[in-house]
Amino acid sequence: MFKVKVLQSETKIFSSEEHFAQTVNEGLSLKNKCLPSWLIFDNTGSEIFKKITELEEYLPAACEFEIIHHHKNHISKLITEKQFNLIELGAGDGCKTKILIEHFLNKKLDFHYFPIDISNGAITNLVKSLENNHSDTSLQTTGLIGDYFEGLKAITQNESKQNLILFLGVTLNNMGLEKTRSFLKNLRGSLSPKDFLLTGFDLMKKPKLLYSAYNNALFEEFNLHLLNRINEELDANFNRNNFTQQGQYNPKTRAVESYLYSTQNQTVRINALSKDFHFKAWEAMQTEQSFKYTLKEIENLATENGFEVVEHLFDSKKYFLDSVWKVTY
Incomplete structure (x- = not known):
């Protein structure tokens, strides 16, 4: 027996359009912009991540x-x-x-x-x-x-x-x-x-092992795909070419944190939210965190x-x- 069922819930699951929009709005409205990595995971994002897991350096x-x-x-x-x-x-x-x-x-x-x-x-x-x-x-x-x-x-x-x-x-x-x-x-x-x-x-x-695992062309593509998703889901006009990705280990939080950096002053319009969001040159937006445990x-x-x-x-x-x-x- 092999079958698939869609779960019926009394509460809305976090992948809904409304929650997606709410999460983007809240994250981009912070003084230090921050969006959770689950926003990246549509079918394309999942395929990119699958390729990441096949890299030798992704331990x-x-x-x-x-x-x-x-x-x-x-x-x-x-x-x-x-x-x-x-x-x-x-x-x-x-x-x-x-x-x-x-x-x-x-x-x-x-x-x-x-x-x-x-x-x-x-x-x-x-x-x-x-x-x-x-x-x-x-x-x-x-x-x-x-x-x-x-x-x-x-x-x-x-x-x-x-x-x-x-x-x-x-x-x-x-x-x-x-x-x-x-x-x-x-x-x-x-x-x-x-x-x-x-x-x-x-x-x-x-930390050097951690750095090499989170900084490569696929990880950058994975993080930039977040901008694609926001453009598609919320009718935004992010230009991927105006952002670059960097992962780094934070010894205070003991987490690898990934950021998208705005390479210039720019304003992004998100029509579904009826709002503009401003990015200064080299302003960082956190897109991932991965804590490392003892x-x-x-x-x-x-x-x-x-x-x-x-x-x-x-x-x-x-x-x-x-x-x-x-x-x-």
């Missing part, structure tokens, strides 16, 4: 592939029930999870895979890919398009199976600390004592938000980890 993706491949058997042993749900938040193309799916099928485990993503294209393509490759297996897949928590609610409200929740990559790193805590508390409320969470963290490492910070984050750390799974260089958590009661 999180390569390290996590190694972790999943090396620890796949160990991860499978977390499952203690005959039937379980494999739930992935922000599934994208599911490239890492496909390693686990293959392993689980080879071990003849009985599971239902639920990838959740706000991108219609990502979920549709992922489910189609799995159907093409596994139509003759026992794999059941239901792709859910919409908000993570609406998806979790839809999956868990009428059944009591054990759940293995995957939140891979650096999405948690890219949230501010306040949003991270709020997200984890909400996630804790969606899980039962028998469930496990496997979540990724990019670890603190030499083990102690990860463990504190877990305990402060109602989880206990079961174990940490590392890559060979200890640049990245996938941490296994359970809910505490």
Whole structure:
């Protein structure tokens, strides 16, 4: 069984046109202009980011592939029930999870895979890919398009199976600390004592390694695509040629921060907002932040938000980890 469902929500999901417009208006109205990176992720933005993850210098993706491949058997042993749900938040193309799916099928485990993503294209393509490759297996897949928590609610409200929740990559790193805590508390409320969470963290490492990972032609294209999106969604007149991208490590926040710099004095009109926004020459607009964690910070984050750390799974260089958590009661 391979199918796709669009989640119905009582509240509007954050990818709606109204929220997009509101977020752009608020971010560009700040004294220090700042826009969140989720604005970049339409289908084209997701495709660019996929190419970034394939770069040798972009360490999180390569390290996590190694972790999943090396620890796949160990991860499978977390499952203690005959039937379980494999739930992935922000599934994208599911490239890492496909390693686990293959392993689980080879071990003849009985599971239902639920990838959740706000991108219609990502979920549709992922489910189609799995159907093409596994139509003759026992794999059941239901792709859910919409908000993570609406998806979790839809999956868990009428059944009591054990759940293995995957939140891979650096999405948690890219949230501010306040949003991270709020997200984890909400996630804790969606899980039962028998469930496990496997979540990724990019670890603190030499700043030179961080710099090389976030400064290349693809990262610049990824950030400049934000301007394309605003032009398309809000009828704006950003000129990409008048901006340049730079990523840098901030030792005070312990985050890699990416900025678009205005190369000249300019005024941008956003018709959907009926507003003009002024940029001074070399004024910076922050477009991304990715916090880098220590083990102690990860463990504190877990305990402060109602989880206990079961174990940490590392890559060979200890640049990245996938941490296994359970809910505490």
